[in-house]
Amino acid sequence: MALIPEPHDQWYVVHVLSGQENKVRDNIARRIDSEEMGDVVFEVLVPTERVSEVKKGKKSETKRKFFPGYIIANMHLLDEEGGLVDRTWYFIQETHGVIGFAGTKDKPIPMRPREVESMLVQIKEREESVKPKIAYDVGETIKVSDGPFQNQPGVIEEIDTEKGKLLVSVTVFGRPTPVELEYWQVEKEA
Numbered sequence: 789m790a791l792i793p794e795p796h797d798q799w800y801v802v803h804v805l806s807g808q809e810n811k812v813r814d815n816i817a818r819r820i821d822s823e824e825m826g827d828v829v830f831e832v833l834v835p836t837e838r839v840s841e842v843k844k845g846k847k848s849e850t851k852r853k854f855f856p857g858y859i860i861a862n863m864h865l866l867d868e869e870g871g872l873v874d875r876t877w878y879f880i881q882e883t884h885g886v887i888g889f890a891g892t893k894d895k896p897i898p899m900r901p902r903e904v905e906s907m908l909v910q911i912k913e914r915e916e917s918v919k920p921k922i923a924y925d926v927g928e929t930i931k932v933s934d935g936p937f938q939n940q941p942g943v944i945e946e947i948d949t950e951k952g953k954l955l956v957s958v959t960v961f962g963r964p965t966p967v968e969l970e971y972w973q974v975e976k977e978a
Contacts, residue, residue, distance in 0.1 A: 795864035796830060798898040799907075801890035802880065806857040809834045812885040813859055819883065828876045831862040835907075837914035840952075840972055847972040854914060858890060860907065865896055872896075917952075924954060924971070932958065934973040941977065942967070 792798075804812045813832045820829050836851040865876045872895065880886055889896035899907070924930065928944045937958045945966060946955035952971050957964045 792866050792868055792870050793898050793901065795828070796862070797901065797904075798865055799860060799862050799904045800865060800896050800898060801855075802859050802861050803887040803890050804857060804859055805885045805887065808885040809853055809856070809859055812883060815885070816861075816880075816883055819879070823879065825876070825879055827864075828873060829861065829863040829879065833860040833911065835860060835911045835914070838916075838918045840918045849918060866898065919952075924974075924976075929977050930954075930956065930974040931977055932956070932967075932969065932973060933975045935969065937967060942974070 802812075813834050816829065816832050820826050834853060835855050837854050838849055839852045840847060840849045861880070863876050863880070865873055865880075867873055881888075891897065924944050924947060926944055926947060930942055930944060932938055932940050932942055937960075940958050942956035942958040943964075944954050945957050948954070954969050954971065954974060956967050956969050956974065958967050959965070
């Protein structure tokens, strides 16, 4: 049998009703206080990423869940022998909106330490950086929506997803000229 992580090192993926992730997390947080469960349920996360898009010439930023239908919970659910900690099990199972634990039929399996570490780094990175809502492809024709080349068509030559920038070829005085633009400064051709 696999070694059971220490109580504070046990992380689980909990399947919840899609669209109810924040509601389930908030409900668990309220119940942790009212039912004095803070000694066994430590943290509940709804992993999100910041997404930017341009609508009607205005740049906006929203948060989007990157594991829709799931929350991540750090809790003491298995004892040293691998048995369920009933108090924690029933607390989670009885939470409105919880379907069950991901990847298991009858008994939850904690995430591996390297999976947890990777996931926490990914959550932090995605919350800090802004990702464009629309994906572009090299060779795609777009329309510049902001800046000195506004309303001009262009062709995407390079994409830098890390920096959120595009190298776009626009025609200046009859010649193709490469221009570096941010994702929000262009839009798909209609």
